[in-house]
Amino acid sequence: MNHRLDGADAPYWQGLERGLLLLPRCRTCAHWCWPAGHRCSACGSTGMVWEERPLRAKVYSWTRTWHRFGYTESLDLPYVTVVAELEDCAVRLMGRMDDPAPANPRIGEALIGRVDETVVGQDRIPTIVWSRAA
Numbered sequence: 001m002n003h004r005l006d007g008a009d010a011p012y013w014q015g016l017e018r019g020l021l022l023l024p025r026c027r028t029c030a031h032w033c034w035p036a037g038h039r040c041s042a043c044g045s046t047g048m049v050w051e052e053r054p055l056r057a058k059v060y061s062w063t064r065t066w067h068r069f070g071y072t073e074s075l076d077l078p079y080v081t082v083v084a085e086l087e088d089c090a091v092r093l094m095g096r097m098d099d100p101a102p103a104n105p106r107i108g109e110a111l112i113g114r115v116d117e118t119v120v121g122q123d124r125i126p127t128i129v130w131s132r133a134a
């Protein structure tokens with residue numbers, strides 16, 4: 001079974017497939033619960049609401065991939081992967097930079113995201129693709 005269909009984070013993937021970033025927030029204490037789980041990591045509540053968030057973030061960390069591995073033939077080498085920290089809730093999300101060979105990102109640099117997809121083998125995985133904010 002595809003974990004994107006039935007895992008605790010399934011609404012995240014379903015949102016991305018519609019071009020939206022949805023994140024779980026505790027209905028009791030308003031904590032952003034990411035990675036997604038069935039209980040709030042702050043208060044233990046099971047009441048979650050999925051809220052749409054803007055794709056605005058800053059670079060928390062990044063890496064450049066120079067060598068091909070496991071079914072990533074759809075990506076031009078080298079490519080840059082970032083851990084982006086959302087501006088308004090400090091949730092950190094993985095994604096890749098839109099330019100296949102951008103200048104090195106700077107920690108804290110502002111990013112704007114959009115939803116695209118990454119072809120991995122026979123699978124098309126919804127992916128957040130980040131660009132430098134103008």
Ligand SMILES: [Zn+2]
Pocket residue numbers: 026027028029030031040041042043044045
């Ligand atoms: Zn809570």
